[in-house]
Amino acid sequence: MNNQPLVRVTLISLAAALGGFLFGFDSGVINGTVSALQLAFNSTAVGTGFNVASMLLGCAIGAFFAGTLADKAGRRPVLLITALLFIVSAWGSGIAGSSAEFVLFRVLGGLAVGAASILVPAYIGEIAPASLRGRLISLQQLMIVLGLFFAFLSNYLIANAAGSAIAPFWANFNAWQWMFWVEIIPASLFFICLLLVPESPRYLVAAGKPQQAAAVLQTLTPADNAEAKVADIQSTLVAERKPALRDLLTRSGKLQPIVWVGIMLAVLQQFTGINVVFYYGATLWQAAGFNEADALAVNVIGGAVNISFTLLAIALVDKVGRKQLLLIGSLGQALMLTTLAAIFATSELTAAGNLRLDGNMGIYALLAANGYIAFFATTWGPVVWVMLGEMFPNQVRGAALAVCGILHWLSNFTITMSFPVLLASFGLGWAYGMYAAFSLLAFFLVKKLLQETRGRTLEQISRDAMQ
Numbered sequence: 129m130n131n132q133p134l135v136r137v138t139l140i141s142l143a144a145a146l147g148g149f150l151f152g153f154d155s156g157v158i159n160g161t162v163s164a165l166q167l168a169f170n171s172t173a174v175g176t177g178f179n180v181a182s183m184l185l186g187c188a189i190g191a192f193f194a195g196t197l198a199d200k201a202g203r204r205p206v207l208l209i210t211a212l213l214f215i216v217s218a219w220g221s222g223i224a225g226s227s228a229e230f231v232l233f234r235v236l237g238g239l240a241v242g243a244a245s246i247l248v249p250a251y252i253g254e255i256a257p258a259s260l261r262g263r264l265i266s267l268q269q270l271m272i273v274l275g276l277f278f279a280f281l282s283n284y285l286i287a288n289a290a291g292s293a294i295a296p297f298w299a300n301f302n303a304w305q306w307m308f309w310v311e312i313i314p315a316s317l318f319f320i321c322l323l324l325v326p327e328s329p330r331y332l333v334a335a336g337k338p339q340q341a342a343a344v345l346q347t348l349t350p351a352d353n354a355e356a357k358v359a360d361i362q363s364t365l366v367a368e369r370k371p372a373l374r375d376l377l378t379r380s381g382k383l384q385p386i387v388w389v390g391i392m393l394a395v396l397q398q399f400t401g402i403n404v405v406f407y408y409g410a411t412l413w414q415a416a417g418f419n420e421a422d423a424l425a426v427n428v429i430g431g432a433v434n435i436s437f438t439l440l441a442i443a444l445v446d447k448v449g450r451k452q453l454l455l456i457g458s459l460g461q462a463l464m465l466t467t468l469a470a471i472f473a474t475s476e477l478t479a480a481g482n483l484r485l486d487g488n489m490g491i492y493a494l495l496a497a498n499g500y501i502a503f504f505a506t507t508w509g510p511v512v513w514v515m516l517g518e519m520f521p522n523q524v525r526g527a528a529l530a531v532c533g534i535l536h537w538l539s540n541f542t543i544t545m546s547f548p549v550l551l552a553s554f555g556l557g558w559a560y561g562m563y564a565a566f567s568l569l570a571f572f573l574v575k576k577l578l579q580e581t582r583g584r585t586l587e588q589i590s591r592d593a594m595q
Contacts, residue, residue: 133348134260140348141252141264143321147207147244148268150214150318152275153311154183154237155403156431157283164293164304169227182231184541186238187245191533194243195250199526202335203251203328206243211319213240218311222301242537246529249517254328254525255348258585262445265517269510270438275314277431282310284428330522330586333361364522364590375524376531387528389577390516394536396570397512400461401563402504403540404547426494433498437505449582450511451574457507458571464500465564468493473557508570518581521590 190210198206217237224230249265256264287293290303297303329348332341338358345354376387444453471493520528550559581589 137256137260137264137348140255140325141267143325144207144248144251145267145271146314146318146321147210147248148271149275149278150211150311150315151241151244151248152272152277153279153314154214154217154241154275155272156276156279157307157311158183158234161283161293161304161307164302165230167294168302168304169230183234183238183241184537184544186235186240187242187537188238188534188541190239190242191246191537192242192530194247195526195528195530195533198247198250198331199334202331203247203254204322204325207247207251208319208322210240210243210247211315211322213237213243214315214318215312218308218315222305222308238537242533245513245536246516246533249513250525250529251328253514253517253586254330255326255344257349258583260446261518261586262450262514262582263442265514266438266442266445266510268513268517269505270435270442273431273434273438273505273509277428277435279307280428280431283307284425286310329358330361330525333358334365334522338362360585360587361522364587376527384524386520387524387531389579390519390528390532391535392573392577393512393515394532395539396566396573397508398536398539398543399563399566400504400508400570401465401543401560401566402501402509403544404559404563429494430498430501433501434505434509437502438510441506441510444506445511445514446582449580450515451578451580453507453511454574454578455571457503457511458567458574460503461500461508462564462567462571464496464503465560465567467496468500469557469560469564471496471557472555472560515578515581518586518589519579522586523590 194206194210213236217233217240220233221230221237224233248268252265252268253261283293286297286303286306290297293302293304293307295303297306326344326347327340329341329344332338332344341361342354342358345357349357376384378384441453471489475489516529516532547559550562
């Protein structure tokens, strides 16, 4: 592959991966606003949990319908709608005057996050060459963690400048409102970039537009390979019929085994508790005895660790392989989560009900938490999205991603809603012990069920999956 197509594929992938940045920012911005929202809307503990988790309901809906809609209308148009939803959600979340208004705009943002979560890796996977596909799809996760980091950093800087998240800031609007409005800038950039990228050639072939697909492929691969590539793509599709949800079923009416494996990955990525760290990080560390400023600073540290180890994942994913990284990550996450569970379970409570981490226990907890983030960022964070973007046959990719996407986000919703209840009822130790058990379960399921996809074309993967 000469330099010109490689540069073009990389730039297109980066433009699409801005959806991942917004995914991360929208997920992380809530982290520093939880306490402020509780005061602003006078929410109960359950109400606060729903304010945080409401976006995830939109994510589930967005992930489900985006996949099937993208099979009908194309990847690019649906991504453009996604960018507009990000803009509207960011603006509306900041102007909300009640929990009901806030939830409405957060659900709209969730539609965008859910759509971006499945369409970005699918789109990049469909334009990327096999030798670079893992790295380029991993840009999605890099952008997610960059989005998380900048959300944490933005929250920290705004809260620090204002005095607290609930305090007045610019133009007499509260700091928490500006935390949401910052997102309008990258969302607008995402929309502009999407106007410049081409449609997926694999969608164009499925839509009966082989000449347009060949024209796109000529800009992405050596020109003499474009027609042959179109023919190869056509060989993996059901002739004269667009993809549909019914393609996920076998002739006996059961869900195809490859879809079950995708569901396993999508659900277990969430059940290891990663988004408890990102959504409730400030609340978690305050519960562990840190003050608000220190808790927000710890979030920034975690974000930096996340970015650093995601870069390591990009370097490894096409060399070590997907399955091996997931196995290593499962055991590493289980070890770090077990350490956290032991520290939190053996710590005493203060009169205010917070944990008191005596001696060096606070440092050990911080190291274990960042160790967990490091393992996740190197393995389950990016690799799950790589696998979901490439493991399904061409004919069912959009539909399979729809099913995996909705279950991924419903799992996220379940974990996010349950954490405040677990924290109040059983404490941090039991909560993290449960997440450690799911990490250990993930190891055995991946070892038994997952097939390696490294270095193979989507068409080779499609043919093997359909056998």
